[in-house]
Amino acid sequence: MRQIVKARYRYRFYPSDQQQVSLAQLFGCVCVVWNDALAICKQSEKLPSNNDLQKLVITQAKKTNERKWLSDVSNIPLQQSVADLGVAYKNFFDSLKGKRKGKKVGTPKFKKKTSQQTARFRIGGFSIKGDEVYLAKIGNVKPIWSRELPSAPSSLTVIKDCANRYFLSFVVEVEPVQIDAKNQSIGIDLGIKTFAVMSNGEKAESPGYSKLDRKIRKLQKKLARQPKDSKRRNKTRIQIAKLHNQIADTRKDFLHKLSTKVVSENQVIILEDLNVSGMVKNRKLARAISLQGWREFRVLCEAKSEKLGRTFHTINRWEPTSQICSDCGFRWGKLDLSIRSVLCLNCGTEQDRDENAAKNINKVGIGHCHDSKRTWREGKTGLPAHLSEVSRITVL
Structure with a gap:
């Protein structure tokens, strides 16, 4: 039976000035959605489901004057931000119950604008066109292709680290290569x-x-x-x-x-x-x-x-x-x-x-x-x- 392993392939890219503004807006919206959802979870006696959180912090929030600018960015990274919060809480509870091995995992924390910024796109929010990658409501960016992708990526994460460097991180499936020892x-x-x-x-x-x-x-x-x-x-x-x-x-x-x-x-x-x-x-x-x-x-x-x-x-x-x-x-x-x-x-x-x-x-x-x-x-x-x-x- 053929074994498939998932791996990450990361490439650096240099966005234009306009794209940097759009990415800053996207990272800010993702951060706000995460913090709003986390604040609701901390105030609730029972942890809400991902669907309920998305309705509160995305769908209903867009109708208010305080959060109407959430409509200016792609909806996919905002939904993924709420999904990632659910995974973070699952890891925390599994760590408390002993189901997760290794060091104890703490509760999710609020995000800061000075920390590393990320936004995750799933299929439908990005596409690869030749040497360029299209990001929804951002445009085409051209990464430095240091190596070819082994297969079609299932998701893409846009990263801006603390030193203001930009990266595209693809999740792909690779087939193990057998080498004699x-x-x-x-x-x-x-x-x-x-x-x-x-x-x-x-x-x-x-x-x-x-x-x-x-x-x-x-x-x-x-x-x-x-x-x-x-x-x-x-x-x-x-x-x-x-x-x-x-x-x-x-x-x-x-x-x-x-x-x-x-x-x-x-x-x-x-x-x-x-x-x-x-x-x-x-x-x-x-x-x-x-x-x-x-x-x-x-x-x-x-x-x-x-x-x-x-x-x-x-x-x-x-x-x-x-x-x-x-x-x-x-x-x-x-x-x-x-x-x-x-x-x-x-x-x-x-x-x-x-x-x-x-x-x-x-x-x-x-x-x-x-x-x-x-x-x-x-x-x-x-x-x-x-x-x-x-x-x-x-x-x-």
């Missing part, structure tokens, strides 16, 4: 200075974020001293957003390339189930850990493993991978972070801390690992990242 399995130990150390001896150095991060911290201090709603404060805010985007784009490019290489070359990919939310409570390492994107790398590896027919595992976070010799199984105990290599007292082998941990992660993941008594035991694997996180992936 070169290696049977690989264990990966994640770190800060060296992002990934693999059981086969390879290392992936993390990109340098420190220079951009220092600029952000300097501008954030400047922003805190500027009066609110001033032009200079808004200019500083956009500068900070652009720097954040540079870091995010660099990290995303690095993680996509590394995860693609790892998944395409190995049949079984094994990572350690890190408690990132607990680790960032360390004030000395919180900023450096947050910049690495360990969770994003795990989500990408899992999604691409499913796409290419690979096996993805995570081992228990309490597994003593850095306390056991990967050659003989002798357990030397906990080590300080400053110790980067260990001489095994049992077999006399000098082990690099990260490479030794990666080899132990690989052994535990495939079910063959020596414990402190040097006896075989079954692999202990934890739950992988939840599949709902795959939607956030953007195909570059």
Whole structure:
């Protein structure tokens, strides 16, 4: 049976001055509809249905003097905004009941004009005509086609980020490509200075974020001293957003390339189930850990493993991978972070801390690992990242 996977293809585009005005009006209307619907939901004892909300905040609102300008934009993104609010509440209730795995999801929040702006079109609100894309009541826009769409898109989201960049994000169906793996399995130990150390001896150095991060911290201090709603404060805010985007784009490019290489070359990919939310409570390492994107790398590896027919595992976070010799199984105990290599007292082998941990992660993941008594035991694997996180992936 042929397996179909949904993916997002995102392209940047440069709207004209008139189109920027029309898009700003569209984003404002979508934001107002979301906030009006959310205000009704918070005041109601029972959550209204999507149809009832659409009648109140769209159909009836257009007849009033306060909201009659909602008729100037396409009705489709306004309806999708109400539908997205319903999905947000469903995720919140599923998280409360334990049906949704992962971190707890909070209640939907009101949207701000300074945050990222989005408007989603379904089929009927957009069409592709040659190199241009038609948006209802906006006109034709011409994105930078970095690659062809693999199939006809089912929906389109127009995005304006905090740095005033515009994107078109298409949802398409792709057929998984089968590629033969070169290696049977690989264990990966994640770190800060060296992002990934693999059981086969390879290392992936993390990109340098420190220079951009220092600029952000300097501008954030400047922003805190500027009066609110001033032009200079808004200019500083956009500068900070652009720097954040540079870091995010660099990290995303690095993680996509590394995860693609790892998944395409190995049949079984094994990572350690890190408690990132607990680790960032360390004030000395919180900023450096947050910049690495360990969770994003795990989500990408899992999604691409499913796409290419690979096996993805995570081992228990309490597994003593850095306390056991990967050659003989002798357990030397906990080590300080400053110790980067260990001489095994049992077999006399000098082990690099990260490479030794990666080899132990690989052994535990495939079910063959020596414990402190040097006896075989079954692999202990934890739950992988939840599949709902795959939607956030953007195909570059």
